[in-house]
Amino acid sequence: MPKILSADKLDNCIERWKSSGNTVIGPVRKSNISAYRPVEKASEFELDIVLPDLSIKELFFPQTEPILKYAIRKQAIDTTEFLPPSGKRIVFGARPCDASGVAIDDPLFGWDYRDEYWFQRRNETVIVSIACVKADDFCMCTSLNLAPDSTMGSDILLRPINGGKGWLVEEITDRGRDAFASIADLLQESTESPVPPAAVPEKFNLEACVEWLKNPENFESRFWKEISVRCIGCASCTYLCPTCHCFDIQDEGDTYSGIRRKNWDSCSFALFTMHTSGHNPRSTQSARWRQRIMHKFNYFPGKFSLNKCSGCGRCSRQCPVDMGITETLQEISKLLP
């Protein structure tokens, strides 16, 4: 019989998980921003939202991460590597689009070079997602062949039951099963049916758009200039995106000691592709926006057979000039025969 996690048992769960060495993390609103943050008790969670402002990405791929410490001495340079952090974590209340975003990046970080900073965290983190019963105008998971209750990337999927008194538990992975085994006694058996997932209308025909993108003639299309003319070149879309993974390595410090850090970087920035010579292969904002779209829906799928977008819609939701993937793909749809 299906199991239910009752909302009033959440504090017990947190306590149980913490006592077995886990950090419990979930959507929290602090300083006027909601993001995945550690909690001590359930009341800190902010679950009744469409999705947090910041994506789950930073839990696995922080904005800035020290990877090496160096000190230049007279005869030698001392270096100390920062090991990937360890510590068990349970992310409670992740959105399915965030969970799938993480899964989308797994092959990337494990491809020709295995990024231990990513995988150490991935292996030690259990993602407990809650299926969406709310959506807004920007949600577009359904257009990406995903859904408000998709299980991709989740270890557990919870489906809200009526009145918000609890969630129906769906175990997806062994890691999820283990995590919930420790709270098995806190779950109840129930036949209650879950609230149906939010209706997210399909915004564009992805397959048709991808065909258009793949056509080499369209690479130099006027379309790119027209669609991106108002883009101001900030990185808010890429930094809020759960799948954008670009980073830069930066040495920071004084003249003879410092830290080498792995920092988020963005293809939106003019400097991203700037060569030492001064030449910039992506010299215009339209070329940069084209790159972002091509990477997500043409190059990345070509390599990993995955769309590099989970449909969270943060790019357009937060864009200072109301741009985003949805608009672009919708406009591409209009160009199709």
Place this chain on the structure above:
Amino acid sequence: MSIEVQYRNRAKELLSNGEVKLVVGYTGGTTPERRRPVFISSAEQVDRLVLDDLCIANLSGYLVTESLLSDEKSVAVFLRPEGIRSINILAAENQLNPDQIVIFGFEPAGNTIKALDGTNALEFSEFVVSLSENPSVSDSDPVIEKLEKMSAQERFSFWQDEFSKCIKCYACRQACPMCYCRRCIVDCNQPQWINTSPHTLGNFEWNIIRAFHLAGRCVECGNCDRACPVNIPLRLINRRMAVEARESFDHFAGLSMTQEPVLASFKKDDSETFIL
């Protein structure tokens, strides 16, 4: 006739007779409450233009997009009063030729908007002077007052909380009409004055220096504050700088096209209460 229709007609006329090559305005956005910038280059498209009280963004930054004005043709732009002040500063700082800018001016009036008379920035001179005499937003912001009552330590904690959120997406810079530098100071790495990493120290440095660079230049259009995806109240820090420029140097940013930058000019009797 509504201002929207009035300005659409004018845009149509200007585009048809070739007086302007482009109109930078607003159109509808993803949701009913959203307005997004739009670039209209032919008379047939003018119906896309929308103008109402939801049109808030300062569009003047688009005018300094590299090579937009280099053909010496004119561009029309929808501007609120802050935007007109931005034009003054951009002209004073040699970033554009004001004669190439046709202004479609408007200002909020209660829940609606009203048109401002004039087309060239010069024609708004008196209007801008009147703004400086009666600043529409009072200098005393309640949040600033609250902050100023705090101890330095409390203020530091306040900003530590705020700046720790910064993700260094530079949306504030990109949205700001005054941030027109070809190379931003934060992008200089020889030496790296500002730590680019988005740790709180680097974020402190970035936000402090940006505010310093905007001192006496910020017209408080709010573009940065609205652009910030992590809701850092950037308006507070810029407002504080505007108040400082005003109180210490009687400087109202964007007063005229000949105004000297507050930090490139001086008076021999500038006050100096704090210098030992």
Place this chain on the structure above:
Amino acid sequence: MAKIGVFICHCGENIAGKVDTSRLAAALGDHPGVSVSVEYKYFCSDPGQESVKKAIRENHLTGVVVAACSPRMHEATFRKACAEAGLNPYLCEIANIREHCSWVHSDGDMATDKAIDITRSMVEKVKRNNMLQPIEVPVTRRAMVIGGGIAGIQAALDIASAGQEVVLVEREPSLGGHMAQLSETFPTLDCSQCIMTPRMVEAAQHPNIRLLTYAEVEHVDGYIGNFKVRVRMKSRFVHMDKCTGCGDCYLKCPVKKIPSEFDCGLGKRTAIYTPFAQSVPNNPVIDKTNCIYFKNGKCKLCQKACAADAIDFEMQDEFLELEVGAIVVATGFQVQNTAMYGEYGYGKYADVITGLQFERLASASGPTAGKILRPSDQKEPEHIVFIQCAGSRDPSKGVRYCSKICCMYTAKHAMLYAHKVQGGKTSIFYMDIRAGGKGYDEFTRRAIEEDEASYLRGRVSKVWEENGKLMVRGVDTLLGRPVEIAADMVVLATAMVAQPGAKEFAKTIGIGYDEYGFYNEAHLKLRPVESSTAGIFLAGTCQSPKDIPDSVAQASASASKVLALFSKDRLEREPVIASCNEATCAGCWGCVLACPYNAIEKKDILDRSGRVIKQVASVNPGLCQGCGTCVTFCRSNSIDLAGFTEKQIFAEVMGL
């Protein structure tokens, strides 16, 4: 890879006595990029410098840090040594561990820690120093001398006699300055005008001297070798080319009771006047504020009297823009107004006068034709009391410093009085008698021994009038008792102070001044005639109180500095100047506004077809003085200052 040499100077015990130099040497020796870290007793000595040169050659050093005294002392020395060893001199920096460290800290450990920080910081800076080349600028071989007193005249004559052009600017209608006012001069008692007036005439007639009287310097632009000076020619209302100097005009002038400035108010002059009989030039000026015509629009008696038709009431001030290569400032002093000594009664009692007024009384050309007469009743005084240090050496009411000449002129006054008034009694209150100088002590002894001046060591507390006498109450500290003297005249040896407006004038021409308004020399001992601004020199009492021989000597010294400067066609300047990165400059022109020297120009960047693509700032290396204000203004960090680059300073701070 950097190979830096660190040379730690003991400066005898001056540094090594406080800083543990071996710990310092070891710490720096262990620092990345340092190839050599050595200590020595005196690196500034010949063997010291030789060892630096040797180390540069042997270790192929790429930079040198000398941890020693202030760079203001020996930066030039060591940069020269580096150049001699084949290292670009600008790859040498000084770590100041003497003035800023060993001399000022008590705790040796902490001083050593600080010395390590200072030196390491300079090592980090020098690693980022660039090879610089001095900048050459042309020299305009024309000097300007400001002030036509004895110092200015001397400087002008010396320069002119060496064959260089001079513009001599005097703000009064005549040359002469204070020296022309004096009666006789110590220690020889020769008549001041007898030695002064020939020099005045010589200056006026010298073919290489362009004399501008009744003229004021309004603005100075430019830099050494290339100054641009704006001079205001105040309107005299008398055309100098027509005026013959006959004097008919002032004889006719109905306004005759104006106190004469030249006679310190003891004599009178007319509204159209020459300051004194021997004025050079001898052309009068109209004093607009006192002239009846300028007040009421009627009179013009002088114009009617002038046969040469030289008088022009419509005359306006004119401006001259002059280009000069060097400037000698000889603007002189003024006598301190002693009104702050209420107890001496100056200004209240007509017979309490200043030393300078006494000079006018004693002068043959003065208001009394050289007779010592009381201003109040024109009677010969029988007893004069002189009060020395009436303003000098008095931090509470006057000035802190010694005016240097008062002891001497008071002795002179006592002698002159003794010579002119048989049986006259002299009492001199003094604090110390300072009579250093050739023949000076002998001179004061003569006043005492031959001319019976009575010296009383002590201060005067009060002067008051009683039964037609000036009662002077003081104390004789040697006898330890109060003294009261019934005098007929009291002469105050007032302090020499800076000219009114001296500070403003210093700002106009861009030189430094001290707390009193005297102009600062570049180095009190080693560069006493140069101001801190290159190409501007000092002569006479504008720099500090001094007597005639010292003023003349300093004037000649300034002249020789000017001549040395003019001995070359081109000058080498320090290459500490700004430059702009045109690729990143946003062309906002903030730097153009901020630059104090108008050294930043607007430059168009053109494409191949000649179209302006963008505008950027461009620094004129000839005008840039290297202050770096533009660098700080530049938001995009596009301007940088050689010698103090962003990289260098960053490294310096991070190296601390």
Place this chain on the structure above:
Amino acid sequence: MSEQFEPKIVAFVCTYCTYAGADLAGTSRLKYAPNVRLVRLPCTGRISPMFILKALQKGADGVLISGCHPGDCHFTHGNYHARRRWTVFRALLDFTGIPTDRVKYSWISAAEGVKFAELINTITEDIRALGPFTQYHGLIEETQSQASL
């Protein structure tokens, strides 16, 4: 027994006035606290606000900025420009909670060796009394530690 806290202070000074004033303090053999490190610049006009931030990043507990008195600038008005920047920057630091007591400004002429020595003593004592700038030091530490999550 706890040792006395020795604050770390960085001073940015112009070479013509304050640096020379410090030289004069030296030649006059005045004694003052050894906590200050001087960075010599041609003029106060060259002193960028970023220098202050870097000094703080380097762990300074206090910063001093000093140059020629108004009107005395060797470069005629570098210090007037500097004064405006300081006014604005000081307000900015204050508003962001960096105590104004920790960043001091002064005019010290080449003749004011005594003022220099006295000021260094006063500032050192003031900042000693404030204690280490732990709040800022916290930010610095954060940069070296692993991400908190």
